[in-house]
Amino acid sequence: MMPGFLIHVGASVLCSHGGQAQATAPNPRVTVSGQPSVTMPAPWLVAGCALPPPTAANGPCVTAQFVTAATRVTSNGQPLLLIDSQAICAPTGTPLLIVASQTRVTAM
Numbered sequence: 184m185m186p187g188f189l190i191h192v193g194a195s196v197l198c199s200h201g202g203q204a205q206a207t208a209p210n211p212r213v214t215v216s217g218q219p220s221v222t223m224p225a226p227w228l229v230a231g232c233a234l235p236p237p238t239a240a241n242g243p244c245v246t247a248q249f250v251t252a253a254t255r256v257t258s259n260g261q262p263l264l265l266i267d268s269q270a271i272c273a274p275t276g277t278p279l280l281i282v283a284s285q286t287r288v289t290a291m
Contacts, residue, residue: 186289187265189256191218195283198244198272202232204279213258216285222261223252227270227279234275244272247279256290265290 190196193216196204208225209218227247234242249270252262270279 185267186291187253187267188284188286189213189215189253189288189290190221190264190266190268190281191215191285192221193218194221194266194281194285196227197280197282198229198232198234198247198275199277199280200232200234200242200244200275202229202244204229204247204270210258210261210263213263215288218285220258221264222258223249223264223268224261229272229279232272232275234277240275242275244275244277247272249279253290263290 204227206221211219213220229244232243247270251269
């Protein structure tokens with residue numbers, strides 16, 4: 184695994200269809216660029232997804248769960264999210280896209 188930038192609350196995270204994703208449980212114990220970091224277990228909420236509902240498609244994205252995170256850096260016993268962490272949206276099964284993050288702190 185390569186080092187990657189830590190994800191913080193101010194990071195720009197989108198679903199594959201342009202919806203904005205927000206962390207539901209920021210981690211105030213570790214801050215980067217003055218903002219709380221985010222650990223893997225907390226679900227994310229998605230707003231503004233453009234994918235149509237059934238029968239046209241299986242959208243919109245409502246929540247997302249990260250499935251990969253840092254392997255060597257934790258806070259409160261939970262792995263921190265990195266810019267290359269992977270998440271799956273529900274109910275669509277599509278990924279979240281981390282499009283911008285802080286660039287000061289890296290982890291593995």
